[in-house]
Amino acid sequence: MSRASTLADLGEGRLIDRIARMARRLDQPGVVLGIGDDAAILRPRPGEDLVTSTDAMVEDVHFRWGEQSPVTVGRRALVANLSDLAAMGARPLGFSLALSAPPSLELARFDGVLRGLLREAQIHRCPLVGGNLARATQTSLAIHVLGGVPRGRALRRDALRAGDRLYVTGQLGSAALARAVAESEARPIRQLPVPRLAAGRALLALPGRGACIDLSDGLLADLGHLLRGTGLGAQLEPESLPLAPGFARRCRALSLDPLALALAGGEDYELLFSIRARPAARLSVSRLARRLGVGVSAIGTITREEGIAGVPRFESFLHY
Amino acid sequence: MSRASTLADLGEGRLIDRIARMARRLDQPGVVLGIGDDAAILRPRPGEDLVTSTDAMVEDVHFRWGEQSPVTVGRRALVANLSDLAAMGARPLGFSLALSAPPSLELARFDGVLRGLLREAQIHRCPLVGGNLARATQTSLAIHVLGGVPRGRALRRDALRAGDRLYVTGQLGSAALARAVAESEARPIRQLPVPRLAAGRALLALPGRGACIDLSDGLLADLGHLLRGTGLGAQLEPESLPLAPGFARRCRALSLDPLALALAGGEDYELLFSIRARPAARLSVSRLARRLGVGVSAIGTITREEGIAGVPRFESFLHY
Numbered sequence: 001m002s003r004a005s006t007l008a009d010l011g012e013g014r015l016i017d018r019i020a021r022m023a024r025r026l027d028q029p030g031v032v033l034g035i036g037d038d039a040a041i042l043r044p045r046p047g048e049d050l051v052t053s054t055d056a057m058v059e060d061v062h063f064r065w066g067e068q069s070p071v072t073v074g075r076r077a078l079v080a081n082l083s084d085l086a087a088m089g090a091r092p093l094g095f096s097l098a099l100s101a102p103p104s105l106e107l108a109r110f111d112g113v114l115r116g117l118l119r120e121a122q123i124h125r126c127p128l129v130g131g132n133l134a135r136a137t138q139t140s141l142a143i144h145v146l147g148g149v150p151r152g153r154a155l156r157r158d159a160l161r162a163g164d165r166l167y168v169t170g171q172l173g174s175a176a177l178a179r180a181v182a183e184s185e186a187r188p189i190r191q192l193p194v195p196r197l198a199a200g201r202a203l204l205a206l207p208g209r210g211a212c213i214d215l216s217d218g219l220l221a222d223l224g225h226l227l228r229g230t231g232l233g234a235q236l237e238p239e240s241l242p243l244a245p246g247f248a249r250r251c252r253a254l255s256l257d258p259l260a261l262a263l264a265g266g267e268d269y270e271l272l273f274s275i276r277a278r279p280a281a282r283l284s285v286s287r288l289a290r291r292l293g294v295g296v297s298a299i300g301t302i303t304r305e306e307g308i309a310g311v312p313r314f315e316s317f318l319h320y
Numbered sequence: 321m322s323r324a325s326t327l328a329d330l331g332e333g334r335l336i337d338r339i340a341r342m343a344r345r346l347d348q349p350g351v352v353l354g355i356g357d358d359a360a361i362l363r364p365r366p367g368e369d370l371v372t373s374t375d376a377m378v379e380d381v382h383f384r385w386g387e388q389s390p391v392t393v394g395r396r397a398l399v400a401n402l403s404d405l406a407a408m409g410a411r412p413l414g415f416s417l418a419l420s421a422p423p424s425l426e427l428a429r430f431d432g433v434l435r436g437l438l439r440e441a442q443i444h445r446c447p448l449v450g451g452n453l454a455r456a457t458q459t460s461l462a463i464h465v466l467g468g469v470p471r472g473r474a475l476r477r478d479a480l481r482a483g484d485r486l487y488v489t490g491q492l493g494s495a496a497l498a499r500a501v502a503e504s505e506a507r508p509i510r511q512l513p514v515p516r517l518a519a520g521r522a523l524l525a526l527p528g529r530g531a532c533i534d535l536s537d538g539l540l541a542d543l544g545h546l547l548r549g550t551g552l553g554a555q556l557e558p559e560s561l562p563l564a565p566g567f568a569r570r571c572r573a574l575s576l577d578p579l580a581l582a583l584a585g586g587e588d589y590e591l592l593f594s595i596r597a598r599p600a601a602r603l604s605v606s607r608l609a610r611r612l613g614v615g616v617s618a619i620g621t622i623t624r625e626e627g628i629a630g631v632p633r634f635e636s637f638l639h640y
Contacts, residue, residue, distance in 0.1 A: 039373035043369050050363065054417070097374070136381065168612070
């Protein structure tokens, strides 16, 4: 046969073999049985709860082939899922991939997406253990990630309390700025977010820890998710929002409002978390940063008054 | 607002609330935290391995709206996944749903699919614990199911040995016949397969148990999957293939070859399993059926000669 260049040229059986071959290099101790049976078998550590999350990326909705390399598409897809594990304080156990694609999809794109997924999987020790391949008109990646967390200890949104201090890891708005820069220069997005897995696990051991969520839609939207149904609100301190050096200047060069990007940019995948008032008062931000192994900023307080105060409202920059 | 009739009318937030409300009635002890956080939290029993499988159903590839009711689409989607747990001998812990759909999808179809999923979930005690909702041009359901199995005891394909006797639960070809009848009468398919969860769990305790796989693509195709890479083959006994009463007559009325349907029909979701020669010789099929709680037929033997002998070759009736 001549060189295969699309999925149809190769056929389902050989595509699955290809995935299995690429994935096999990553097997790790918690995986009893990987790709190839009716199901995979994983072995959480004794006393661990199981954490499970699903996220999907659809062509022309969440990504466009022209705007990022296939490798980046794959890496971002897994990062979004690993970030959900980070927000629960969980360690990765493995992930499954439901990949739908048109038979005309170039094999180079398929391979690129897989390489991206597996590179991120290797970095965070989260092996690909199974999945499904289906024909569809659009390419989409539905990823299901599994993690382990000490029993009863997961970081939960419902642990939010009035008086909690609010913190965020890393910097805000950088992902949105990178998207805008790439668009203005008509080149692919190269910036890649980092799932805050180590910081999430370190939070588990922090006295007075409260709630945690990862920032996928943007600070305002995700803080809104955290507050939803609690009857609580938040007082934000806009001057404390962590911005990368030169962020404001680079935003203005593109006629963008830095505050809007920081509050509503989306896809930063930083952690937003709370600590009870009293331990927070005794804990300097620099000590907290050392414990979590990442920059941390105190950005506000949880109040008994519903709504988010202290900052203007912006709609999320993401419209999925 | 007037009555919502499409997904776009309702919007993502309210669709997720709707799913969460419908799913909440099904929470069960193993679910520590269901829909609504960054991830769900499940608690397998002490000493359990975790079994995990993914399957997707895509509109116009795996189902057509006109050919089955939305409830049936939902039920079949979960059955396909539960059947994978059955083939491992696992009990269900929960499932996640990555649902992609066009904003123009009628809410009645969305609700029907969900009701179907949740009805099957209730029957088999497999609660919906999370998922993802995405916009797409086609409707698709990527389901990820989780199960628990006593540590190191899961039924695996690689447990196949030369000399094993081959068995199948239930009857073969019925799903393909039901599809053909529905097509010839231009009415929706009503027949629903049953995942053989109890039979799979009973197999775990059977002395001399060998390999197991569920029949999704058809006996020949799935037996081929079981044999693949083992260097082994199978000798089938076509006169022993279990057919429903009147099956051959009903096939012929539609000019269909009963043997072809039984061997290659697909979507029966019965279990194909093996037992070592010696315990098999001492075990009557009727005693085996009592232990597994379902009809069982001995249909052949695993041999050292590669390939499937004793029956004609048929291509799978399913072309996904």
